[in-house]
Amino acid sequence: MHLTRLALTDFRSYAAADVRLEPGVSTFTGSNGQGKTNLVEAACYAAAFASHRVAADAPLVRHGAERAIIRAAVTGGGRDNLVEIEVNPGRANRVRLNRTPLPRPRDALGVLRCVLFAPEDLAVVKGDPDQRRRYLDDLLVANRPRYAGIRADYERVVRQRSALLKSARARGGGVPHGLEVWDDQLIAVGAELTAGRLELVQAIRPLVAAAYSAVSGADLDTTIAYRPSFRADEEPAPEKEKLAAAMREALERSRRAELERAVCLVGPHRDELELRISDLPARGYASHGESWSMALALRLAAFEVLRAGGEDPVLILDDVFAELDVGRRGRLADLVAGTDQVLVTAAVGADVPAELSGRRFTVAGGVITDG
Numbered sequence: 001m002h003l004t005r006l007a008l009t010d011f012r013s014y015a016a017a018d019v020r021l022e023p024g025v026s027t028f029t030g031s032n033g034q035g036k037t038n039l040v041e042a043a044c045y046a047a048a049f050a051s052h053r054v055a056a057d058a059p060l061v062r063h064g065a066e067r068a069i070i071r072a073a074v075t076g077g078g079r080d081n082l083v084e085i086e087v088n089p090g091r092a093n094r095v096r097l098n099r100t101p102l103p104r105p106r107d108a109l110g111v112l113r114c115v116l117f118a119p120e121d122l123a124v125v126k127g128d129p130d131q132r133r134r135y136l137d138d139l140l141v142a143n144r145p146r147y148a149g150i151r152a153d154y155e156r157v158v159r160q161r162s163a164l165l166k167s168a169r170a171r172g173g174g175v176p177h178g179l180e181v182w183d184d185q186l187i188a189v190g191a192e193l194t195a196g197r198l199e200l201v202q203a204i205r206p207l208v209a210a211a212y213s214a215v216s217g218a219d220l221d222t223t224i225a226y227r228p229s230f231r232a233d234e235e236p237a238p239e240k241e242k243l244a245a246a247m248r249e250a251l252e253r254s255r256r257a258e259l260e261r262a263v264c265l266v267g268p269h270r271d272e273l274e275l276r277i278s279d280l281p282a283r284g285y286a287s288h289g290e291s292w293s294m295a296l297a298l299r300l301a302a303f304e305v306l307r308a309g310g311e312d313p314v315l316i317l318d319d320v321f322a323e324l325d326v327g328r329r330g331r332l333a334d335l336v337a338g339t340d341q342v343l344v345t346a347a348v349g350a351d352v353p354a355e356l357s358g359r360r361f362t363v364a365g366g367v368i369t370d371g
Helices: 036-048 117-128 129-143 147-170 181-217 240-253 255-261 290-305 326-336
Strands: 001-011 014-020 025-031 069-075 079-087 095-096 100-104 114-117 222-227 271-277 314-318 343-347 357-364 369-371
Touching: 001 036, 001 343, 014 036, 014 369, 025 036, 036 069, 036 079, 036 114, 036 129, 036 314, 036 343, 100 181, 114 290, 117 129, 117 290, 129 147, 129 181, 129 271, 129 290, 147 181, 181 222, 181 240, 181 290, 181 326, 222 240, 240 255, 271 290, 314 326
Parallel strands: 025 343, 025 357, 114 314, 314 343
Antiparallel strands: 001 014, 001 069, 069 079, 079 095, 095 100, 222 271, 357 369
């Protein structure tokens, strides 16, 4: 799989940009603030219909413009496709696939698959649990697009149930009418999402361990484990019926606390992906180098999961080499050099290892030039 063309209109700093791409390595160099990351952010948006940098769409639209447009031409699966996205802050975005309007953006998920390495990845290791939950869910959706609907349904249920709990507290407490209905929905959708996450964790566990050793050059034991809110001491089996029963018991135990605090205390939105290096939690104990190795290992594992579908996803290395020591730079380059398509951004071209030589672009003031 590879991008053959990426065209932007009023996206971030670009009034207009049109880049034709080829398989292999393409490197975009330029000073900070010139638009390199904006370019690869657009590529990732065309794959996932979400930004890795911001939660809302408004910052994606160039100042003074009403909307942004992303056009991504993709070759993969033996055919060519064109994904067109109209980003409309405050309104529904519009998506077309091969010129045909789609009723839901997620209907185009899977046409383009990307794995992004970025400085923000360090937050997956060192940040709060929501960063690690997002890592799992993003990969789950990229690998099996049907989980986009499950994820959206679960988020809707949590919002509605939380609103009901808050209204009950405002009225003076007591179990609000209709809470049992939302309990049932939370359990049904939550168990399905949790089962998917657990299956994914089982799949990536050996991949993360192998990738960590390959990137770090160190033979350290690394483990990952999924810790649900209803059973933080062990990782359960990905069996939806048993997960649903455990969630229902946990909801019953936490009923009083939920009513007092007016928040949902049980469910996958409260779960944790535990990362450990040498039997110590990576968060709070890992060195800077160890944290970077773990962050890279998680992305390399994601790449291998998506590659198992039959094609390499597009690999994006956004200003990563400047963050790594020479040893990790070389080992990472060796691991990804044979990928179908690699897009690299760097402020200094010399930071990019020779193993990733290829086509070069210069980015300056929102203008992209070849060479």
